[in-house]
Amino acid sequence: MILTLEMKKLKRTGFLPTIFLGSLFACAFPLANTALRPELFVQQELPATEILLNANGQMLSMVNLLLTVLGACILYHTEFSGSGIKKMNTLPVSQDLLFFHKTLLLLLGLAAAVLLESCCLGFCAVHWFPSEEMLPLHLAQHTGYAFFLLVPAALLMMLIALSFENMWVTLGVGVICIFVSTMIPTDTAILGYFPFVLPFWRFFDIQDKETLLLSLCICLAEILVLMFVEILLQKLRRKLS
Amino acid sequence: MNTIIETHNLTKRYKDFTAVNKINLHIQKGRIYGFLGPNGAGKSTTMKMFLGLTAPTSGSFSVNGKTYPKDRREILRETGSFIESPAYYGNLTGEENLQIIQQILKLPKSSVKEVLELTGLYEHRRRPVSKYSLGMKQRLGLAGALMGHPPVLILDEPTNGLDPAGIHEIRTLIRSLPEKYNCTVLVSSHLLSEIELMADDIGILNHGRLLFEGTLTELKTHAHELGYPSENLEEVFLSMIGEDNLKRGGRK
Amino acid sequence: MTYIQLVKTELTKLRRSHIFWILLAPVILLWIPSFLNADINFEATGISPENNFFIQSYLGFTWFMFPASLVVCTVLLTQSERTNKGLQKMLSLPVNPQLFCLAKFTILLLLAAFQLLLMGAAYFPTAMIVSHMQNYSMVLPVSLVLKESCLLYLSAIPMAALYWMLAVCIHTPVFSIGAGLASIVPSMLLINTKVWFAYPVSYPIYTLMILRGTMENSFRSFVMDPIPWIPVSIGMTLVFLAVSCITFGRYERR
Numbered sequence: 001m002i003l004t005l006e007m008k009k010l011k012r013t014g015f016l017p018t019i020f021l022g023s024l025f026a027c028a029f030p031l032a033n034t035a036l037r038p039e040l041f042v043q044q045e046l047p048a049t050e051i052l053l054n055a056n057g058q059m060l061s062m063v064n065l066l067l068t069v070l071g072a073c074i075l076y077h078t079e080f081s082g083s084g085i086k087k088m089n090t091l092p093v094s095q096d097l098l099f100f101h102k103t104l105l106l107l108l109g110l111a112a113a114v115l116l117e118s119c120c121l122g123f124c125a126v127h128w129f130p131s132e133e134m135l136p137l138h139l140a141q142h143t144g145y146a147f148f149l150l151v152p153a154a155l156l157m158m159l160i161a162l163s164f165e166n167m168w169v170t171l172g173v174g175v176i177c178i179f180v181s182t183m184i185p186t187d188t189a190i191l192g193y194f195p196f197v198l199p200f201w202r203f204f205d206i207q208d209k210e211t212l213l214l215s216l217c218i219c220l221a222e223i224l225v226l227m228f229v230e231i232l233l234q235k236l237r238r239k240l241s
Numbered sequence: 242m243n244t245i246i247e248t249h250n251l252t253k254r255y256k257d258f259t260a261v262n263k264i265n266l267h268i269q270k271g272r273i274y275g276f277l278g279p280n281g282a283g284k285s286t287t288m289k290m291f292l293g294l295t296a297p298t299s300g301s302f303s304v305n306g307k308t309y310p311k312d313r314r315e316i317l318r319e320t321g322s323f324i325e326s327p328a329y330y331g332n333l334t335g336e337e338n339l340q341i342i343q344q345i346l347k348l349p350k351s352s353v354k355e356v357l358e359l360t361g362l363y364e365h366r367r368r369p370v371s372k373y374s375l376g377m378k379q380r381l382g383l384a385g386a387l388m389g390h391p392p393v394l395i396l397d398e399p400t401n402g403l404d405p406a407g408i409h410e411i412r413t414l415i416r417s418l419p420e421k422y423n424c425t426v427l428v429s430s431h432l433l434s435e436i437e438l439m440a441d442d443i444g445i446l447n448h449g450r451l452l453f454e455g456t457l458t459e460l461k462t463h464a465h466e467l468g469y470p471s472e473n474l475e476e477v478f479l480s481m482i483g484e485d486n487l488k489r490g491g492r493k
Numbered sequence: 494m495t496y497i498q499l500v501k502t503e504l505t506k507l508r509r510s511h512i513f514w515i516l517l518a519p520v521i522l523l524w525i526p527s528f529l530n531a532d533i534n535f536e537a538t539g540i541s542p543e544n545n546f547f548i549q550s551y552l553g554f555t556w557f558m559f560p561a562s563l564v565v566c567t568v569l570l571t572q573s574e575r576t577n578k579g580l581q582k583m584l585s586l587p588v589n590p591q592l593f594c595l596a597k598f599t600i601l602l603l604l605a606a607f608q609l610l611l612m613g614a615a616y617f618p619t620a621m622i623v624s625h626m627q628n629y630s631m632v633l634p635v636s637l638v639l640k641e642s643c644l645l646y647l648s649a650i651p652m653a654a655l656y657w658m659l660a661v662c663i664h665t666p667v668f669s670i671g672a673g674l675a676s677i678v679p680s681m682l683l684i685n686t687k688v689w690f691a692y693p694v695s696y697p698i699y700t701l702m703i704l705r706g707t708m709e710n711s712f713r714s715f716v717m718d719p720i721p722w723i724p725v726s727i728g729m730t731l732v733f734l735a736v737s738c739i740t741f742g743r744y745e746r747r
Contacts (some may be wrong), residue, residue: 005344008337009332092314092321175565183526187634
């Protein structure tokens with residue numbers, strides 16, 4: 001029930017258009033990049049998905065992070081701008097539940113974006129690399145991995161949005177986080193596992209099973225920790241109010 | 242008579258400032274209780290504590306036999322509230338805003354239409370709330386509080402920002418509620434004239450302390466005993482506040 | 494009111510708007526990693542450590558932080574008018590809306606200049622400390638830093654005009670910021686194409702790449718071709734400003 005309510009709250013906020021236009025924008029990168037200079041890519045001896053991601057992966061990750069930041073801003077701005085959240089606090093409904101449903105909506109939006117981007121990669125692959133055989137498997141691997149690694153960033157961003165009533169602060173923190181993470185290479189120890197750096201990891205860059213497993217475990221651990229932090233934050237908030 | 246809201250030495254302190262100081266309220270079932278006091282007296286803080294929006298520093302309270310923080314959720318289910326400036330989702334229409342409350346409280350769909358009509362917002366139901374006038378937002382807040390006929394209604398200055406006709410209308414509406422829905426109303430205001438026309442019982446608050454609690458007639462008798470001019474209640478109120486401020490060493 | 498007076502009133506509106514911190518924060522944030530990773534500069538081949546230190550730090554600034562700060566500034570400038578109906582009040586006064594719009598754009602340019610100044614001001618102390626730490630002089634001549642800052646500034650004007658137009662035309666702040674930030678993403682990709690001059694956001698980074706080309710042997714050289722760059726950029730700037738002036742305040746005067 002809460003999910004439908006949260007969906008209703010998103011009406012006219014521009015959440016869906018943002019996600020949709022954002023992912024279309026992301027799709028434009030592989031399309032334009034490959035269409036403008038196909039000779040640069042078609043002769044490489046790598047799986048098509050890998051070639052395409054080497055050329056556009058970073059841009060796609062950045063757009064996805066940008067969508068995460070904007071999405072989180074929109075989701076909580078509608079609560080704070082007219083003090084709707086105050087009304088929610090006077091109703092018999094759990095604040096944690098509201099948060100997790102909002103996050104779920106953001107994740108659904110991001111999943112749609114990642115999926116659309118993968119479809120576009122698939123199209124590019126079929127169009128410019130017709131001899132590719134392993135395409136569906138590669139695409140599925142990339143999509144699943146890319147989405148899962150985006151989850152901690154989404155949770156963290158939602159936490160930031162929940163913490164600041166002023167949307168500009170949320171946005172500022174988000175933009176700075178994106179910027180800092182573009183400066184950190186993914187193979188940096190510890191910092192490479194920062195939630196905003198994780199989306200820059202790519203399935204095909206990982207050579208061995210251990211690293212892959214480690215990245216997935218760390219991602220899962222971050223998700224659990226962030227969820228726990230959310231519950232603590234809400235408790236603290238009620239105490240301090 | 243049975244009390245529905247009761248407080249015991251309820252206190253709220255912010256660092257070195259005491260917003261609410263050991264107050265003991267007794268709000269009787271089925272009546273309208275007027276909560277009176279100048280701005281910053283602690284009315285809103287007290288009401289927020291009833292809704293669990295802020296935690297008491299010490300003391301306790303019960304609403305309909307339920308205590309905080311144990312039964313917070315239950316208290317919220319049985320209490321309709323309207324706190325300070327109206328809270329709403331500006332991007333949604335008035336109707337959609339109320340539908341959210343309706344679904345959380347698991348009420349029938351018809352309850353939305355009912356409160357829209359009751360507060361005179363029915364014809365504006367399809368407009369986004371961001372386009373509403375202040376008075377309309379105020380009515381919407383009131384409509385949200387009335388959803389599902391809660392046994393307890395907590396209204397913080399519900400007539401703020403309304404025009405004289407609107408004030409009269411809302412006042413008549415509040416006046417009719419206990420009889421219509423068999424509920425108890427706690428309504429605050431800084432105007433005695435306002436409370437006088439609405440409330441059965443009165444509690445006067447100043448600087449976080451409860452100066453008086455009782456019926457209007459009792460207030461008049463009380464004032465007479467203390468030598469205040471009792472023919473005009475507004476004057477009684479102002480004298481009481483002034484006297485209290487003097488005692489506290491402040492200026493009149 | 495004359496243009497100068499309008500600019501002055503606009504400057505007073507900036508008081509207590511925290512805009513100073515918005516401009517300062519990215520600069521500080523940028524120098525911390527360059528400061529911490531100063532030893533990396535010695536690993537690069539084909540470029541001297543001091544040049545590498547300068548280029549790498551300024552690269553982070555021009556490619557993301559500078560445009561992002563401008564986007565935030567434009568939205569802050571328009572929103573400070575729109576919340577609480579300040580713009581409505583201004584339009585009810587005898588002020589030419591077009592001139593008013595240009596005055597606000599001037600403020601944006603001043604803010605951009607200020608941030609570049611901050612960036613330059615932070616460069617010298619950082620470079621001096623790093624020189625001391627590494628026992629190697631990292632400080633480049635003042636004239637070079639000054640010249641590059643001026644070039645970066647000039648090349649950023651069309652971009653500033655673009656962002657100003659976006660902020661004036663797109664009313665919902667989240668969208669104008671979103672559009673602005675999204676426009677930054679492809680700039681790195683576009684400077685490597687033949688049509689880079691059609692995209693104002695890539696101008697500053699292209700300018701910096703020209704300098705990098707002269708400093709780094711193995712680096713592909715970016716050439717400074719005044720034609721068609723200069724006419725195209727001037728034309729675009731004028732179009733962006735014209736559109737903003739026409740649109741400015743239209744919503745309030747409906």
